[in-house]
Amino acid sequence: MDFQTYHALTQLYADYAAAVDSGNWDLWPEFFTDAGSYRLQPRENHERGFPLATLSFSGKGMLKDRVYGIKETLFHDPYYQRHVVGAPLVRQAEADRFECEANYAVFRTKLSEISTVFNVGRYIDTVVRTPAGLKFASRLVVYDSEMIPNSIIYPI
Template sequence: MELYLQLTQFYQDYAAHVDRADWDAWIEMFTDDCTYSVQARENHERGLPMAALSLDGKGMLKDRIYGITETIFHDPYMQKHIVSAPRIISHSAELIEAQANYAVFRTKYDGIAQVFNVGRYIDRIRPTDEGLRFESRLCIFDNDMILNSLIYPI
């Protein structure tokens, strides 16, 4: 039960960091050699490697955040994540495999909220001395397409 509560808090912390644009805290949720991908369900199910976003290692996560905050021009918006309770697939002292469903809502400054992205997380999580860390986060989205473009992490 303790592991489940810790994992649930970890998932909710992730959503809070992204929703608040707390990018330093978001990056620290990953191992140095992590992978982070956002992929269409169809490609995932067919074993096709094409992803809307694919980052390898903390360096690429930091580069993406630099791009978001310093170089990419886009119509600003806020997002809110709704994340289901995690489902533990397997666990050991060294690795937790878990999944959860998510929905991301986007609100532009005109005040209109819309469903932006819906899908599931497939995660490999390492317990470390500093707490849980994503070794791998695969965001599989059900949408046929991403509205406009993918700027912020899912």
């Protein structure tokens, strides 16, 4: 993988984190291909090969539906989130397709409360080159803890 491609890959990861931290939810689906998938799965299920996921969306339409839900129908205590994402580790590279992993930590701050560690784990991604730049063909978010807060509203 050449430097320019790796730089574009790290920029994709940084831009994704900035977008979901900004609260501008309309940006989120645009990081995926039209058929892209997003799954949030506990580590225990992933390691045992169990398909059960906490969230699972396939296709940009489902991602946009989640955005609609976040903005219009889900009621929850508002909070901010902040991602810290490690450099992507490229497991396999082809001309237009990359298998990557990156560790992440998400901190959550509720209004008038201190910040807390919200979710920690790793991304397991398939990234593809498109005419619009690099996009996620799939993003599997494997979180380490068996326990999660009572709800996960925003994308990790």
